[in-house]
Amino acid sequence: MILVTGATGLVGAHLLYELCSRGQRVRATRRANSNTNFVKWVFKLYTDNVSELFELIEWVDAEVLDYQSLLDATNGVSIVFHTAATVSFSPSQEQNILATNIRGTANVVDACLENGVKTLCHVSSIAALGDRNNNGIIDEECKWQKSKGQSAYARSKFLGENEVWRGYEQGLRVIVVNPSVILGPGRWNSGSGQLFSMVSKGMPFYTDGVTGYVDVRDVAKAMVFLTLDTEVNGKRFILNSENLSFKDLFSLIAAVSHKRKPFIRIPETLIHIMYPLIFVVTMGKVSKANLKSAFTKSYYSADKIQALGFTFTPIAQTIQLMAKARDGR
Numbered sequence: 001m002i003l004v005t006g007a008t009g010l011v012g013a014h015l016l017y018e019l020c021s022r023g024q025r026v027r028a029t030r031r032a033n034s035n036t037n038f039v040k041w042v043f044k045l046y047t048d049n050v051s052e053l054f055e056l057i058e059w060v061d062a063e064v065l066d067y068q069s070l071l072d073a074t075n076g077v078s079i080v081f082h083t084a085a086t087v088s089f090s091p092s093q094e095q096n097i098l099a100t101n102i103r104g105t106a107n108v109v110d111a112c113l114e115n116g117v118k119t120l121c122h123v124s125s126i127a128a129l130g131d132r133n134n135n136g137i138i139d140e141e142c143k144w145q146k147s148k149g150q151s152a153y154a155r156s157k158f159l160g161e162n163e164v165w166r167g168y169e170q171g172l173r174v175i176v177v178n179p180s181v182i183l184g185p186g187r188w189n190s191g192s193g194q195l196f197s198m199v200s201k202g203m204p205f206y207t208d209g210v211t212g213y214v215d216v217r218d219v220a221k222a223m224v225f226l227t228l229d230t231e232v233n234g235k236r237f238i239l240n241s242e243n244l245s246f247k248d249l250f251s252l253i254a255a256v257s258h259k260r261k262p263f264i265r266i267p268e269t270l271i272h273i274m275y276p277l278i279f280v281v282t283m284g285k286v287s288k289a290n291l292k293s294a295f296t297k298s299y300y301s302a303d304k305i306q307a308l309g310f311t312f313t314p315i316a317q318t319i320q321l322m323a324k325a326r327d328g329r
Contacts, residue, residue: 003027003077003117005064005108006084007057008034010184010193011123013042014220015081020053021046022224029062029073029084038186045185045325064104070111079119081223082108085160087153094152101156102163109167119173121227122164123219126180126212126238126300127154139301140178140236161236168234175226176236177219180300183318184216185325196322199250200257204264206247209293212240212300213249215313215321222310230308240300241312252316256323268295 002019006012007028016039019026030036036059043050062069064084074080086093086100105122112120130142144158161176168174187193222239226232244252251261302312 001025001027001077002079002081003029003074004081004083005029005062006082008036008039009083010187010216011182011219012083013039014184014216015083015223016057017043017046017053018220018224020056023056025056025058027058027060027073027077029060031063032061041186064100064107067107067111070107071114074111074115074117077115077117079227080108080112080117080121081227082120082122085123097152097156101160105160106163109163109172112172113167113170117172119175119227120164120167121175121177121223122161123223124161124176124178124236125157126178126240127151128157128161129178129238132299137299137301140238140304173233175232177223177226178236178238179219180212180214180238180240182216182219183213183315183322185322188326196253199253200259202259203250204260204262205266206250206262206264207266207268207294208245208297209295210243210245210297210299211293212243212298213315214239214241215315215318218312222305225310226305237305238300238302239305240302242315243299244315246294249315252319256319
């Protein structure tokens with residue numbers, strides 16, 4: 001039996017589809033007050049056999065901060081895909097981020113060990129990686145370094161990874177994936193979907209920052225590929241399709257939304273001057289660390305997984321899918 005935590009999220013829903021389309025029977029966790037409508041919506045994007053595939057899913061109520069519910073959920077399970085996490089850069093969410101992404105992950109690891117689960121595939125983040133190497137590239141060997149200004153989310157993903165490596169030391173087969181910014185259809189009011197929604201309404205501004213992007217479908221496929229199709233153990237893999245400037249990404253979104261491309265460059269000095277006002281306007285939802293990332297140029301390498309034969313979807317195609325899915329809601 002395979003278990004997926006955080007199954008009603010963007011990654012979790014696509015992971016369920018990837019597993020079920022392979023004919024795998026899956027146990028999936030959800031919060032007691034959540035529903036599966038978003039998951040069904042995702043399935044409908046890719047297949048007409050939603051009902052048939054949904055019969056392969058056993059839904060269970062579980063919370064990563066409720067150890068007993070995780071112990072029940074992992075009973076009789078051989079593989080766990082851990083996607084549940086709090087993704088936020090809001091200072092007001094710091095305690096929730098740290099609790100869910102660190103203690104919650106520790107609970108998943110402990111439940112796996114107690115119930116004799118053989119394999120744990122954990123979704124981490126590029127935020128858990130260190131600074132670029134001598135070639136100006138960030139890869140799996142770039143080690144984390146404490147640095148003033150890092151967000152609570154980055155700290156939580158690094159420390160959450162440490163809990164997974166603890167499980168590896170105690171005998172779990174462990175695979176860690178570090179996706180770059182995940183893009184995919186749906187959830188327009190949160191995460192990267194919020195970014196798409198904002199730009200698609202017409203946004204003239206851009207910054208000079210560069211970062212990596214990956215299609216959510218590729219994240220799901222990579223997790224299944226590494227876990228089911230290889231014997232990889234104790235390794236981490238960056239999942240990144242392309243490194244794009246914010247101007248280039250915003251231009252792609254503007255093009256499919258039939259809006260003008262961004263044309264007003266915002267200098268970093270202006271943001272620092274205006275941060276007190278930004279903090280008030282956003283009610284503390286935007287941190288200085290988050291703003292800093294808008295001007296940072298980070299280039300990520302996915303050579304490690306590509307050497308295994310894995311290929312990525314071009315981000316232009318991902319943006320096309322996001323636009324099509326939104327128009328068809």
